[in-house]
Amino acid sequence: DIQMTQSPSSLSASVGDRVTITCRASQSISTFVSWYQQKPGQAPKFLIHTASTLQSGVPSRFSGAGSGTDFTLSITGLQPEDFATYYCQQSYSTPYTFAQGTKLEIK
Amino acid sequence: QLQLQESGPRLVKPSETLSLTCTVSGDSISSSNYYWGWIRQSPGKGLEWIGSFFYSGNTYYSPSLKSRLTISGDTSKNQFSLRLTSVTAADTAVYYCARHLLQYPRYFDTWGQGTLVTVSS
Numbered sequence A: 001d002i003q004m005t006q007s008p009s010s011l012s013a014s015v016g017d018r019v020t021i022t023c024r025a026s027q028s029i030s031t032f033v034s035w036y037q038q039k040p041g042q043a044p045k046f047l048i049h050t051a052s053t054l055q056s057g058v059p060s061r062f063s064g065a066g067s068g069t070d071f072t073l074s075i076t077g078l079q080p081e082d083f084a085t086y087y088c089q090q091s092y093s094t095p096y097t098f099a100q101g102t103k104l105e106i107k
Numbered sequence B: 001q002l003q004l005q006e007s008g009p010r011l012v013k014p015s016e017t018l019s020l021t022c023t024v025s026g027d028s029i030s031s032s033n034y035y036w037g038w039i040r041q042s043p044g045k046g047l048e049w050i051g052s053f054f055y056s057g058n059t060y061y062s063p064s065l066k067s068r069l070t071i072s073g074d075t076s077k078n079q080f081s082l083r084l085t086s087v088t089a090a091d092t093a094v095y096y097c098a099r100h101l102l103q104y105p106r107y108f109d110t111w112g113q114g115t116l117v118t119v120s121s
Helices: none
Strands: A004-007 A010-013 A018-025 A033-038 A045-049 A062-067 A070-076 A085-090 A102-106 B003-007 B018-025 B034-042 B046-053 B059-061 B069-074 B079-084 B093-101 B108-111 B115-119
Touching (some): A004 A085, A010 A018, A018 A033, A018 A085, A018 A102, A045 B108, B003 B093, B018 B034, B018 B115, B034 B108, B046 B069, B059 B069
Antiparallel strands (some): A004 A018, A018 A070, A033 A085, B018 B079, B046 B059, B093 B108, B093 B115
């Protein structure tokens, strides 16, 4: 199985800040990484696919980058609604695997 | 607008079978472009892909669950189902159904709201 590891596991930031979350795959997965946002009591919401392509309707303050084994999710100009937990997931091969998540909290 | 809704018993006894159904509206599970999958989330293991179903009957499962797992579909009702046998407390989780592309990049673009299933006597 391909292991996905995110860092940090938690992050405190203020409204307006820029934050970056890192995701690393245990082997090369090209750009087959997706990012999801999850708020308490809700299902994950799909944000980004193929490492950097924003899903329709996702604000442009979100961006993704990377290829191979190292990927990032950045949020520029944090808004109150962005405080949530973020997950990366690989779809390069089955079993599809998710990282453990990064909880973004208000400072 | 695509919507997925999980349904099924919320409490299952150890060693028994967990059965859930996902009802799809706004798309057909007979679509040639998508797989229909199950994902679960438990505090101890995070998000875990369980398996996926294609309308032709093709399925693929997580190796860790394969021996206990069946995913099937009913195109007449536009539903697909999960059946997990011999459950233990480790199977307690929120279970989500979700859609993903048949072809790469195979992201899960739409999820159900999830249903918490507790395994307990």
